[in-house]
Amino acid sequence: MPKIVDHQQYRVELLSKSLPIFVSKGVASVSMRELSKELGVSTGTLYHYFPTKEALFTSMVKYLVSSDAEAIHKLSEESSSIIDIMNFVAGKEGHFLNLMLLAVDVKRQLSDSQELIQLVDESFSAYESALNRFFPKETDGKGGKAFLSFFVGVLFLKSKGDEDTSWIELFEGLKYLGDLFSDKGKNSNSSIS
Numbered sequence: 001m002p003k004i005v006d007h008q009q010y011r012v013e014l015l016s017k018s019l020p021i022f023v024s025k026g027v028a029s030v031s032m033r034e035l036s037k038e039l040g041v042s043t044g045t046l047y048h049y050f051p052t053k054e055a056l057f058t059s060m061v062k063y064l065v066s067s068d069a070e071a072i073h074k075l076s077e078e079s080s081s082i083i084d085i086m087n088f089v090a091g092k093e094g095h096f097l098n099l100m101l102l103a104v105d106v107k108r109q110l111s112d113s114q115e116l117i118q119l120v121d122e123s124f125s126a127y128e129s130a131l132n133r134f135f136p137k138e139t140d141g142k143g144g145k146a147f148l149s150f151f152v153g154v155l156f157l158k159s160k161g162d163e164d165t166s167w168i169e170l171f172e173g174l175k176y177l178g179d180l181f182s183d184k185g186k187n188s189n190s191s192i193s
Helices: 007-025 032-039 043-049 053-078 082-091 093-109 114-132 142-159 167-187
Strands: none
Touching (some): 007 043, 007 053, 032 043, 053 082, 053 093, 082 093, 093 114, 114 142, 142 167
């Protein structure tokens, strides 16, 4: 009896397994042949699902970002605690670090590809929009952007090997800076733009 393949599930499996390959080899450097070898499939099979490396990369990023955004939306329906979103991000630190490294790789190595630059920009916007659900409407959409900036900064900090510092400790430090900024703003007429 022939093996029945769920093509959509198999496609998703290929997308999920492609992330570490793109991260380790670089988006511009890796070939479809290398991808197929690392994925353990024939080149023909890979081309059957994705006509080009760029199509595979784009599909992978869109799938991963939409899965993350969906998980963040679900979390926001279950909880409004900033600690919960912090724990979610911390629990997927390696995943988010890989996505951030890919974004840097694209911006650095493939800046002439308007489609890939747009993909990176749209991905950040999707995360920002999902994160905005954790902040009051009064923040005018700035809460998600601020949190996204914070966690991208933490990922950079942790990428250099600073494994000991917890997300919560860093977030508490951010609160301290916010309090200092608020106190300075009360005592001075100068502004930062």
